[in-house]
Amino acid sequence: MITDVLRQAPLFGGLDDEAAEALTASMAETKVRRGDVLFHEGDEGDRLYVVTDGKVKLGRTSADGRENLLAILGPGQMFGELSLFDPGPRSATVTAVTDCTMQSLSHDELGRWLDGRPEVARGLLSQLAARLRKANDVVADLVFSDVPGRVAKALLDLSSRFGRVADDGVHVHHDLTQEELAQLVGASRETVNKALADFASRGWLRLEARSVVLMDVERLKRRAR
Amino acid sequence: MITDVLRQAPLFGGLDDEAAEALTASMAETKVRRGDVLFHEGDEGDRLYVVTDGKVKLGRTSADGRENLLAILGPGQMFGELSLFDPGPRSATVTAVTDCTMQSLSHDELGRWLDGRPEVARGLLSQLAARLRKANDVVADLVFSDVPGRVAKALLDLSSRFGRVADDGVHVHHDLTQEELAQLVGASRETVNKALADFASRGWLRLEARSVVLMDVERLKRRAR
DNA sequence: GTCAGACTGTGAGCCGGAACACCGCCTGGT
């Protein structure tokens, strides 16, 4: 059932079963296909989404058309909160990286929950705080690390969320093209490709179609920082 | 009186006079001198601070000792929230850029306010959301803009918060050395110096000791994006 | 007043990574 994934979601942290059930009931389900856009940067909109299955990418486009990905979100993670608490247009474009299903909640609905339930506010605060911490880390990486370092870090991050451990290494089906990976770490496709090829030639990982198998996580970690 | 500045602080948004007074009463005052460190990255601590006078810088240090500033905060702005909602060590070092006074609140105190007062939670949520939005902008700038563009943007940001309009331009006493400015935009001191010299030679601004006078804000804005 | 140390200004060289220019492969559509 839906509630299984949602119960894991940090947004629901601290809610008892009854409350979680009620909250779920007031949410609407949305299904999209790979490549579909949920909303564009600059759009109006004040719904909060929680991914229940699949992955989406949060991206921004610069004036001259280049793209930059802020995050890849998977099951349990939410997006769209910014326009809720800091009113304004959507600050990023959200696109499905795989076929996806998610649950959404309107501003007004959420407002009702917030007022009555301090736990929900706490959950949201801790989510935002975690995101802010992560955003700050990304900034530090952009300033301090080179491209291979950022690639290594991105792979480790993806593996911690989407990785499956097997005897030949950690299989990470990230579903991203190298182009998208490059946008995620803020580098060109070519440079990322070369970094990956280099890692592979050292035996740290194996490349597969839209996925990698990490074979020497320790070395990658060392390369990342 | 203290409450004047605090009433402006977003943290207090939506509180009536009586509540604001009570909240102020439960806060402790701290005074520090230029250069003093409030706490270091990695320290334990769970107090939330609001600057009432002066400026502080939030910074991180990389493994090899280089520094990066996340933000310059002035009167009304808060810091230290991350360790509150996303428990863990302090994620940045906070240093006074000028002599400063601030008010602080402990985790437990704040918790009591949160539970009873949905407005406080809302205020915090909108603060965090705004910070997150800003952090994402910084990331985009690092990826898309060159150093002069980021310098221009940083100056405009500082001027919007600390600028005084006069007939010869907007006076911005940022109190930062060029070294600190460089750490703020993620560039070397030399490159920032050259960017500033270039802007000055074009007549867009005038350089003074730890402050600038912006004379052509329009051009700077155009250069920034 | 003077001396030390921190801050600002500027040139020269070098290097990481972006841009460009290909090629081959694979995948999905008809």
Add this chain to the structure above:
DNA sequence: ACCAGGCGGTGTTCCGGCTCACAGTCTGAC
């Protein structure tokens, strides 16, 4: 089964910005 377009792989060139190396200036401590 075929073809086209997207994706992955790689060498070459070129430029922004970091590093290094100084010189000049300002500030505050004694």
